[in-house]
Amino acid sequence: MRDLFAPSLVQDNIDLDIRINDEIPDYYIAHLLTKNKRILCAAPEYLQKYPQPQSLQELSRHDCLVTKERDMTHGIWELGNGQEKKSVKVSGHLSSNSGEIVLQWALEGKGIMLRSEWDVLPFLESGKLVQVLPEYAQSANIWAVYREPLYRSMKLRVCVEFLAAWCQQRLGKPDEGYQVM
Numbered sequence: 001m002r003d004l005f006a007p008s009l010v011q012d013n014i015d016l017d018i019r020i021n022d023e024i025p026d027y028y029i030a031h032l033l034t035k036n037k038r039i040l041c042a043a044p045e046y047l048q049k050y051p052q053p054q055s056l057q058e059l060s061r062h063d064c065l066v067t068k069e070r071d072m073t074h075g076i077w078e079l080g081n082g083q084e085k086k087s088v089k090v091s092g093h094l095s096s097n098s099g100e101i102v103l104q105w106a107l108e109g110k111g112i113m114l115r116s117e118w119d120v121l122p123f124l125e126s127g128k129l130v131q132v133l134p135e136y137a138q139s140a141n142i143w144a145v146y147r148e149p150l151y152r153s154m155k156l157r158v159c160v161e162f163l164a165a166w167c168q169q170r171l172g173k174p175d176e177g178y179q180v181m
Contacts, residue, residue, distance in 0.1 A: 009147045015156055017145045018163070020116060024145055031144040031160055034167040038114045038140045040079075040132040041123070045109035047130060053112075056088040059133065063111035064090035065102045077114055079136040086136075116140060118171050142167060 009017060009028060024030045040059070042052075053059045056079065066075050075090050092111050096102050099115065106113040107123065112132055123129040144164070150157040 009145070015146060015153070016159060019143045019145050020140050022139060022141055022143075024143060028145050028147060029149065031146075031150075031164065033142045033144055033164050034171040036140050036142050036171070037117055037137040039117050039120070039134070039137050040112055040114055041106060041120050041129040042112040042132050043107055043109040043128065044130055046106075046111060047132075049109075052130075052132060054133075056086055056133070056136065059112065060088050060090055062090075062092075063094075064092040065105050065111040065113040066090065066092060066095040067099050067102045067113075068095055068097045077138065079133075079138050081135045081137075114138060142171070 009015075018033075019030075020036060046063075050062060053062055064075070064077075075095075076087050077090055078085055078087050080086070094102075094105055094110060096105075099119075102113050103115060103119070105111065106115070107128055117137075120129055124131060144160045146156060146160070148156075150160060
């Protein structure tokens with residue numbers, strides 16, 4: 001998985017790419033491994049210093065930790081609540097092209113981040129992170145992306161089937177996923 005710009009499967013001679021977003025070019029073949037959502041989180045220490053936002057408008061006044069990903073959102077987070085999707089312009093003192101660094105900053109109490117729920121679940125369960133505005137989330141499904149039909153490559157087919165089974169076992173079946181809007 002990459003935090004930087006999505007590779008070109010043809011130019012970079014890549015057989016399989018795992019993508020955590022729903023923006024997949026039409027000229028690639030994509031297999032949904034599992035549904036996923038990104039949620040807003042912050043450390044309790046951050047929320048002790050700054051009141052927890054009660055709306056998306058208040059979120060824009062907080063120190064948000066922005067991951068500069070391949071989609072280049074420029075600090076605009078699109079969040080849904082099951083009925084509608086809203087965009088909120090966020091900013092902060094820190095941004096990185098590494099999701100791991102942003103996670104570390106959040107754990108250190110440096111701001112609010114938007115991160116995959118499965119990635120932060122252990123920190124939520126341990127109390128190291130707290131979910132912020134739990135009614136809002138961002139859809140970011142997990143896909144296996146490839147260039148050619150699976151029947152052409154036994155290795156690729158076996159790999160995709162393994163990944164699908166692994167994701168279903170640990171993260172849930174695609175049809176059991178999230179309705180984010």
